[in-house]
Amino acid sequence: MNLEIDSISLDYGAGRGLDAVGFTVAPGEFVALVGPSGAGKTTLLRIIGGLARASAGHVRRDGVDLGSLPARRRNIGFVFQDYALFPHLSVAGNVAFGLKVRPRRLRPSRAERRARVAELLALVQVAELAEARPATLSGGQSQRVALARALATDPSLLLLDEPFGALDPLVRRDIRVWLRALQQRLGLTTVMVTHDRQEAMEIADRVAVLRGGKLLQIDTPAVLEAAPADAFVMRFLGETLEFPGRVEAGVFTPVSSAIAPFAAPPGRAGEAVALIRPWQVRLSPAPDGAQIDETHPAGAFHRISLTLPGTGAAFEILSPAELPTPARGQRMRIELLTPRLFTPKGEPIR
Amino acid sequence: MSKENIVFRSLPITPHRPLLPGFAPALGTTLLWTGLLVALPLSALALRPWEHGPGAMLHVLTGDRVRAALALSFGAAALAATIALGLGLVLAWALARGPRSGPLAAVRRGLDLLIDLPFALPTAVSGIALATLYGPRGWFGAPLHELGIDIAYTRAGIEVALVFVSLPFAVRAVEPVLAALPAAREEAAESLGATHLQVLARIVLPALRPALLAAYALAFARALGEYGSVIFIAGNMPGRSEIAPLLIVIRLQEFDEASAAAIGLLMLLGAALCLAALSAARRALR
Numbered sequence: 106m107n108l109e110i111d112s113i114s115l116d117y118g119a120g121r122g123l124d125a126v127g128f129t130v131a132p133g134e135f136v137a138l139v140g141p142s143g144a145g146k147t148t149l150l151r152i153i154g155g156l157a158r159a160s161a162g163h164v165r166r167d168g169v170d171l172g173s174l175p176a177r178r179r180n181i182g183f184v185f186q187d188y189a190l191f192p193h194l195s196v197a198g199n200v201a202f203g204l205k206v207r208p209r210r211l212r213p214s215r216a217e218r219r220a221r222v223a224e225l226l227a228l229v230q231v232a233e234l235a236e237a238r239p240a241t242l243s244g245g246q247s248q249r250v251a252l253a254r255a256l257a258t259d260p261s262l263l264l265l266d267e268p269f270g271a272l273d274p275l276v277r278r279d280i281r282v283w284l285r286a287l288q289q290r291l292g293l294t295t296v297m298v299t300h301d302r303q304e305a306m307e308i309a310d311r312v313a314v315l316r317g318g319k320l321l322q323i324d325t326p327a328v329l330e331a332a333p334a335d336a337f338v339m340r341f342l343g344e345t346l347e348f349p350g351r352v353e354a355g356v357f358t359p360v361s362s363a364i365a366p367f368a369a370p371p372g373r374a375g376e377a378v379a380l381i382r383p384w385q386v387r388l389s390p391a392p393d394g395a396q397i398d399e400t401h402p403a404g405a406f407h408r409i410s411l412t413l414p415g416t417g418a419a420f421e422i423l424s425p426a427e428l429p430t431p432a433r434g435q436r437m438r439i440e441l442l443t444p445r446l447f448t449p450k451g452e453p454i455r
Numbered sequence: 456m457s458k459e460n461i462v463f464r465s466l467p468i469t470p471h472r473p474l475l476p477g478f479a480p481a482l483g484t485t486l487l488w489t490g491l492l493v494a495l496p497l498s499a500l501a502l503r504p505w506e507h508g509p510g511a512m513l514h515v516l517t518g519d520r521v522r523a524a525l526a527l528s529f530g531a532a533a534l535a536a537t538i539a540l541g542l543g544l545v546l547a548w549a550l551a552r553g554p555r556s557g558p559l560a561a562v563r564r565g566l567d568l569l570i571d572l573p574f575a576l577p578t579a580v581s582g583i584a585l586a587t588l589y590g591p592r593g594w595f596g597a598p599l600h601e602l603g604i605d606i607a608y609t610r611a612g613i614e615v616a617l618v619f620v621s622l623p624f625a626v627r628a629v630e631p632v633l634a635a636l637p638a639a640r641e642e643a644a645e646s647l648g649a650t651h652l653q654v655l656a657r658i659v660l661p662a663l664r665p666a667l668l669a670a671y672a673l674a675f676a677r678a679l680g681e682y683g684s685v686i687f688i689a690g691n692m693p694g695r696s697e698i699a700p701l702l703i704v705i706r707l708q709e710f711d712e713a714s715a716a717a718i719g720l721l722m723l724l725g726a727a728l729c730l731a732a733l734s735a736a737r738r739a740l741r
Contacts, residue, residue: 156642176645183646189639193661203647206657258648 106132106167106261106294113152113162115145115318123149124318125162133292135285136323137309139302141341144315146298147266153296154264155179166261182255186267188247190239196250197222197235203258225253228287245276252284256291263288265297269304281308302342306330314338331443336451339380346386346420348441352377352454357446361413363395365440373454379444384423388431391438397431411437497723504717515717520693521702525718528679528699529725531610535617536625536675542618543625543670544663546570550626551634573623578683585616586688608690613698616684621674628670629663636662665740672733679726 155176
């Protein structure tokens with residue numbers, strides 16, 4: 106199923122809403138919408154699901170405009186942030202709901218419904234909970250039940266609003282991996298909203314970064330990392346170190362002499378800032394280098410705190426654990442392995 | 456460190472340590488006031504009718520006029536509470552889901568104020584107003600009379616008065632619960648293909664069941680005890696449109712206090728039974 110979001114706008118007033126957001130989702134693709142709160146992610150998801158109306162633009166499914174089609178006619182599976190299970194129905198009753206409310210001639214028989222519910226509960230691995238009440242379920246179980254309920258009507262599209270938001274971090278990771286595997290097995294086109302950038306980068310085929318109702322970039326995680334559309338995208342998607350400097354004659358010269366200069370795209374000159382992830386640096390001893398303040402082991406890395414000479418700016422880098430750890434007080438020059446250059450306004454220099 | 460060196464020490468627990476500060480005086484005050492304000496008068500009511508013996512009591516209660524009055528009171532209250540519940544649900548819906556901005560928001564706020572007025576109005580005033588409106592020459596009464604429908608001075612008049620006084624109870628019992636229902640549940644139902652009617656019947660009303668029962672109980676209790684507004688519009692024909700509270704007042708005016716208390720006791724027992732049944736139903740829903 107091909108989903109096309111065509112310059113969707115929504116005017117909420119007060120700078121909230123959406124501003125001509127457009128992208129397409131390929132059949133079977135998993136797209137994550139990320140952005141700070143107020144970016145319009147959930148609003149966009151609700152518009153796709155038919156729960157909110159856009160003031161301009163179109164949502165098309167396989168080329169057909171969904172237009173003013175009400176949510177109940179869209180056949181879209183929606184998993185809500187806090188699951189929104191029906192508390193007065195059993196788990197089986199929740200999952201069967203979408204089948205039960207069908208018009209009589211389309212409604213599966215009681216036996217068919219029961220078989221479908223059993224199949225779905227087995228699929229989401231909570232078969233034993235069929236008779237349980239939603240109030241007795243854990244967060245992870247509720248999440249699986251909500252997913253089973255959304256899948257019951259064979260939706261052509263799955264929409265997930267912060268599906269892992271209410272889970273504790275340990276369960277969160279497991280269920281994320283499981284959900285991704287299930288989505289690929291079913292080949293279900295999926296759009297997910299999350300505020301967790303790491304989650305988005307790990308689960309999605311492509312990630313759309315929104316800010317203030319505008320789509321800044323939609324790309325695969327690898328492209329987003331390698332070529333962020335602007336400094337905001339880079340900063341939003343992970344821990345970032347920033348080193349100001351100047352681009353001149355194809356070379357970026359950092360303000361601090363403790364940072365090694367590197368080649369910049371030719372034909373650009375002026376103020377610039379180099380952005381880099383804390384693990385994309387290498388240290389080498391140098392008398393005028395940055396001073397090592399502290400080192401801590403951090404999994405596969407050492408977390409090293411440094412202070413730049415001159416400005417006194419302090420920051421932390423991650424150095425692979427297998428490399429020798431510099432001693433406290435030692436001075437090190439910093440080489441930026443894969444820096445990305447931006448103008449002071451945040452536009453990329455490529 | 457050896458195992459012996461680890462000492463587990465629990466915090467000292469004083470026996471009979473109260474959970475709430477000032478629990479004893481709070482309980483004492485509560486019991487005293489409930490006793491003085493509720494239990495004492497009710498016990499007096501329960502004892503008074505027996506002073507001429509059970510025979511006299513039975514004689515009072517088997518009288519046709521008393522039976523008719525009690526049947527009317529309980530029947531009319533049950534019907535009024537049912538009507539108030541239906542109207543109350545619609546009104547509560549308008550209040551809880553009505554527009555919060557725009558020109559219609561003012562209408563919603565106005566409605567919000569109006570709902571509570573029957574709480575504050577002296578019931579005699581409501582009774583006279585309703586009797587005037589629905590009387591044979593009233594604004595509603597006259598055209599209805601043309602159609603052959605009489606409201607004032609009939610049982611229908613009693614229902615109008617009872618619904619008027621019990622409606623706010625029904626609305627106020629349902630509205631906060633309705634307003635607190637998470638919208639996502641209804642949206643989930645809609646995205647699963649449910650029509651508006653199905654969302655209402657399968658998602659909203661089941662969630663409201665305890666509140667609806669509470670609303671019914673409150674409205675019923677209010678309607679059962681209502682006196683002031685009913686006597687002005689009911690016509691008060693003995694055996695036809697005479698409610699039990701009125702009969703009690705009549706007996707008191709005849710200085711037949713034992714009979715008055717006997718009818719009162721029966722109303723009390725009936726009301727207690729109805730409310731207990733409703734409360735049991737509400738617990739069963741939890």
